[in-house]
Amino acid sequence: xxxxxxxxxxxxxxxxxxxWVLAYTDKQGxxxxxxxxxxxxxxxxRIEVEGQISKxxxxxxxxxxxxxxxxxxxxxxxxxxxxxxxxxxxxxxxTKGQLNTHVRPTMGNLKLAETTARNVTALIDTLKDNSVGxxxxxxxxxxxxxxxxxxxxxxxxxxxxxxxxxxxxxxxETNKRIVPPSKDEFAAxxxxxxxxxxxxxxQPPALALRIRFAARTGLxxxxxxxxxxxxxxxxxxxxxxxxxxxxxxxxxxxKTEAGRRTVNxxxxxxxxxxxxxxxxxxxxxxxxxxxxxxxxxxxxxxxxKRFWIPLLKVASVDVGWHSLRHFAVTTWxxxxxxxxxxxxxxxAGHATFHITMSRYGHLFPSADHAKxxxxxxx
Numbered sequence: 531x532x533x534x535x536x537x538x539x540x541x542x543x544x545x546x547x548x549x550w551v552l553a554y555t556d557k558q559g560x561x562x563x564x565x566x567x568x569x570x571x572x573x574x575x576r577i578e579v580e581g582q583i584s585k586x587x588x589x590x591x592x593x594x595x596x597x598x599x600x601x602x603x604x605x606x607x608x609x610x611x612x613x614x615x616x617x618x619x620x621x622x623x624x625t626k627g628q629l630n631t632h633v634r635p636t637m638g639n640l641k642l643a644e645t646t647a648r649n650v651t652a653l654i655d656t657l658k659d660n661s662v663g664x665x666x667x668x669x670x671x672x673x674x675x676x677x678x679x680x681x682x683x684x685x686x687x688x689x690x691x692x693x694x695x696x697x698x699x700x701x702x703e704t705n706k707r708i709v710p711p712s713k714d715e716f717a718a719x720x721x722x723x724x725x726x727x728x729x730x731x732x733q734p735p736a737l738a739l740r741i742r743f744a745a746r747t748g749l750x751x752x753x754x755x756x757x758x759x760x761x762x763x764x765x766x767x768x769x770x771x772x773x774x775x776x777x778x779x780x781x782x783x784x785k786t787e788a789g790r791r792t793v794n795x796x797x798x799x800x801x802x803x804x805x806x807x808x809x810x811x812x813x814x815x816x817x818x819x820x821x822x823x824x825x826x827x828x829x830x831x832x833x834x835k836r837f838w839i840p841l842l843k844v845a846s847v848d849v850g851w852h853s854l855r856h857f858a859v860t861t862w863x864x865x866x867x868x869x870x871x872x873x874x875x876x877x878a879g880h881a882t883f884h885i886t887m888s889r890y891g892h893l894f895p896s897a898d899h900a901k902x903x904x905x906x907x908x
Contacts, residue, residue: 532552533552533554535550537565549565549567551563551572552564595681596640596642597639597645600677600678600686600687601629601633601677603684604680604681605629608625618780618782620776625676628669628670632666636652637653642686643687645687647691650671650691654697657670664697664699668697674692675692675695678691678692679693710856715845718845719741719842720742722844723738723741735821735822737837739806744851746799747793747795748855748858748859748877749855750774750855750879751830752776753771754820755827757818757819758816758817758818758819759807759815759817759819760815762795764807767795767797767799767800768795769793769795771789771879777829777830779827779829787881788879789881793877806819811825812825834851859874862877871883871886
């Protein structure tokens with residue numbers, strides 16, 4: 531049973547002070563005391579503590595530790611996993627960045643015992659008000675949920691209040707269709723790349739070939755920059771995707787098992803890659819196909835900033851590098867593979883058929899509905 535008593539004392543400066551002392555014993559027989567400035571707060575805490583103790587959900591740390599403390603503890607755990615090799619540096623840094631940038635300023639000072647699902651939904655509203663995109667908000671809430679789950683495992687708090695909290699989009703917001711670059715835009719990009727100055731200038735090695743490769747194979751940037759010559763069979767026109775490269779140069783397996791795949795190369799790409807292997811200084815089986823100027827891995831953020839964006843200005847086109855992947859998929863559909871949607875899923879490396887259809891379903895050929903309804907009438 532918890533009790534509340536009023537405490538009076540005089541400070542060294544002669545000032546009168548008072549507080550409401552909540553005293554209680556947990557199920558292990560350990561005695562606890564908490565000071566509260568108001569009786570109302572002490573009563574609310576008493577009800578909460580007695581309920582937790584009766585359910586076996588009481589955690590003394592929850593009254594002392596904050597969400598910020600949980601973030602710090604989880605960050606140390608992530609660093610340990612990174613050192614052990616069970617987490618990538620990209621995942622570790624991104625997760626810590628999401629927590630420190632978006633969660634800590636709003637919820638960092640909240641006591642774990644006082645944190646509720648309403649605080650999590652309030653965080654979501656705040657991020658939306660600050661024009662943070664839905665994909666980012668979902669990643670932030672996911673990172674928060676993993677943090678609180680870790681806190682549960684460490685007996686810092688009894689429950690994970692972020693578990694099950696959904697980030698809802700505005701009506702119709704999740705139904706945005708993929709709009710790839712037009713053929714004219716792609717032609718303008720290629721023309722600008724072909725007319726770039728020689729490699730000795732600021733142009734990266736094989737810029738035009740990089741663009742053609744991305745727009746024909748549909749590989750993600752992380753997959754393309756991870757490719758080595760051993761992954762390409764130029765004789766049979768095949769490229770095997772089994773790895774990806776993060777921004778820190780760490781090689782990892784593909785994002786999902788479906789990401790491991792084999793993609794066909796056109797005759798034009800085979801010729802281009804063959805000529806490039808003869809020309810480049812980095813032609814060994816272990817060398818990157820698309821390296822930086824020194825033969826190391828291509829840093830995608832740097833590549834986009836230094837080469838892709840200036841190229842788009844020359845071409846008077848405004849698209850992202852990832853749109854080349856969308857361009858590849860749409861050309862596959864237009865060229866006849868639209869009758870084989872499962873083949874599109876396999877070539878694109880999508881984890882599920884739902885992903886393929888939700889992004890590109892509107893591009894697949896459909897039957898003439900009017901003719902079908904006429905046939906039903908007949």
